[in-house]
Amino acid sequence: MKNTPFTKRHIALGAKMHEFAGYDMPIEYSGIIDEHLTVCNAVGVFDVSHMGEIWVKGPKALEFVQRVTTNNAAALEVGKVQYSCFTNDQGGIVDDLLVYKYEEQKFLMVVNAANLDKDWQWCLAHKIDGAELENASDNMAQLAVQGPKALATLQKLTSIDLTTIPYYTFKVGEMAGVKDVIISNTGYTGAGGFELYFYPQYADQIWDAVFKAGEEFGIKPAGLGARDTLRLEMGFCLYGNDLDDTTTPIEAGLGWITKFVDGKDFTARRILEEQKQNGVARKLVGFEMVDRGIPRHGYNFVDAEGNVIGHVTSGTMSPTRKIGIGMGYVKTECSKPGTEIGIDVRGRRLRAVVVRPPFRKKEE
Numbered sequence: 001m002k003n004t005p006f007t008k009r010h011i012a013l014g015a016k017m018h019e020f021a022g023y024d025m026p027i028e029y030s031g032i033i034d035e036h037l038t039v040c041n042a043v044g045v046f047d048v049s050h051m052g053e054i055w056v057k058g059p060k061a062l063e064f065v066q067r068v069t070t071n072n073a074a075a076l077e078v079g080k081v082q083y084s085c086f087t088n089d090q091g092g093i094v095d096d097l098l099v100y101k102y103e104e105q106k107f108l109m110v111v112n113a114a115n116l117d118k119d120w121q122w123c124l125a126h127k128i129d130g131a132e133l134e135n136a137s138d139n140m141a142q143l144a145v146q147g148p149k150a151l152a153t154l155q156k157l158t159s160i161d162l163t164t165i166p167y168y169t170f171k172v173g174e175m176a177g178v179k180d181v182i183i184s185n186t187g188y189t190g191a192g193g194f195e196l197y198f199y200p201q202y203a204d205q206i207w208d209a210v211f212k213a214g215e216e217f218g219i220k221p222a223g224l225g226a227r228d229t230l231r232l233e234m235g236f237c238l239y240g241n242d243l244d245d246t247t248t249p250i251e252a253g254l255g256w257i258t259k260f261v262d263g264k265d266f267t268a269r270r271i272l273e274e275q276k277q278n279g280v281a282r283k284l285v286g287f288e289m290v291d292r293g294i295p296r297h298g299y300n301f302v303d304a305e306g307n308v309i310g311h312v313t314s315g316t317m318s319p320t321r322k323i324g325i326g327m328g329y330v331k332t333e334c335s336k337p338g339t340e341i342g343i344d345v346r347g348r349r350l351r352a353v354v355v356r357p358p359f360r361k362k363e364e
Contacts, residue, residue, distance in 0.1 A: 004049035005141045005203030013221060021113035023050040026223040035226035036319040039191050040360070043147035043214050044222035048195070049203075052116035052137045054123060056107040060130030065099060065107050068126050070249055070266055072259035076101040081168045081186055084257050085249055086122055091271040092245040093252070095119050096237065098186060100170060108182075112239045126267075141200045145210060146230075149217035150193030156213040158183070162194070176209035178202040188227060190234035190358060229316050232325065235286050235357020241297055242284060242313040242327055250275040251329065252284045282310060283335040286359065289324030290351040295343055301330050302342040302349055309334050312343065318359055324352075325359045 001024040010017060015026035026047065028035060038044045056064055065073040071084035078101050086094035095115040100108040111119045120135050127133060145154055151162050157176040160183065165171055170184035175196060182197035198206060211219055228238065237243050237252060249258045250272055260273050289295065295315030300308045315326030334341055337356050342349040 002050075004047055005200040006047045006049065006207060009207060010047065010221070015221070015223060018224075020224060021050055021116075023113065025050060026221070028223040028225045029221050032223075032225035032229060033319045035220060035222040036229050038218065038220045039147045039189055039222060039226060039230055040320060041148065042218045042220075043145065043149040043153050043193070044220050044226070045207075045210060045214075046144040046146065046222050046224075046227055047142075048144050049141040049200075050113040051142055052111040052113055052119060052135070053140045053197070054109045054111065054120065055102075055132075055134040055136055056109065057132045057134070058105055058130050060128055061105050061107055061132075064126070064128050064131035064133075065109070066264050067128065067266060068123060069097070069099060069109075070254075070258040070272070071099070072261050072264060073099055073101070073107070074261070074264070078103060079169050079171065081170060081184060082257075083168075085243075085254065086119065087249065087266065087268045087272065088122075088245060089268055090246075091248040091250075091268040091275065093239070093243045093247055093249060094122050094245065096239055096243055096254075100182070100184070102172075115239060139199065140197055141203045141206075142195060142197050143206065143210065144187050144189075144193065144195045145214075146187045146189040146193035146222075147191045149214065149219075150191075153210065153214035153217060153219060154183075154194055154196075157209050165194070176206045178206055181206075188236060189230040190236070190360065191230065229319055232314050232316055232327070233318055233320060233358060233360035235327065235359065237284075237327075238314060247284070247329070248272060248275060248280070251280045251282055279332065281332060282329045283332050284313070284327060284329055285335050285354045286327050286357040287325070287341065287352045288321075288355050288359065289343075290340070290353055292324070293343070293345050293350045294324050295326040295328075295345075295352070300344045301328060301334075302344050303334070304342070306342075306344075306349065308344075309341065320360050327357070330354070 175181040301310040310330035312328040
């Protein structure tokens, strides 16, 4: 297994460790619910150094990004971030990712750790002259400092006014005495905060400074377990569960990151345009349990007669709502919010209702 620059820290702090995407990663420290609520109410820190980072540089950098991603990168200004995805020749999702416009001819694509090798090969297969690709994943560490007290925590460590970095934008500057840190107002929790990208040799310096700065706010390290429950409460997709090579962005409700603008001929554009125009047979929906029970990945959705109409892709007991929540694909005719559906839980049909995420509202 690979280690991140923080692996020894996690072990020393007593984290429950497990393999994830080839890395030895912390699943939880004080407990998933405690970490989840800490991020919702104060500030928590996630080691996300396992994520993949690919630089695209050169005069044809934009042309390449436009070719391999579905969103319209031409709309990006320097300092802006965009959610997007790679699609394969059938319209399925190779991966979902963030695209950073770092300079006029330089983009950073941040991809899922488990898909890095696949994504890198996909990019190489579609490489064009004038666009230089660099897999910088091993030379970049990343911390996600998340929660309502994240800004106050990090503001102590930089002269950059963090209030001037709106959602889905970034700045590059000094943080905790380290130069050239990417300070990005992004995250996977819905609780606000920043993601910090830096060279691995500064990992200890930044970790220590962040935890010292957040001490007065009750800062805690958080693991992948809480990261998953937080993203699910917001209705954020997880690759491998809600998205994969067989699900299209239109089926997954990601039409908003699938832009059919003039001159943008991305992979499977015609297939996805047709789906957008004519509709799809299934859709990804959010749902809440009516009956008591915890929905799990792979459980079937059933109608009143017990016929299978889809399957659960993500599910959990919501730490803030104390009810079962989840996402999954259902037949399009069953996808309207307010529709009652059944979930087959070990032979019992439990009632659920289709809702539009997020499940966690701002006041919670």
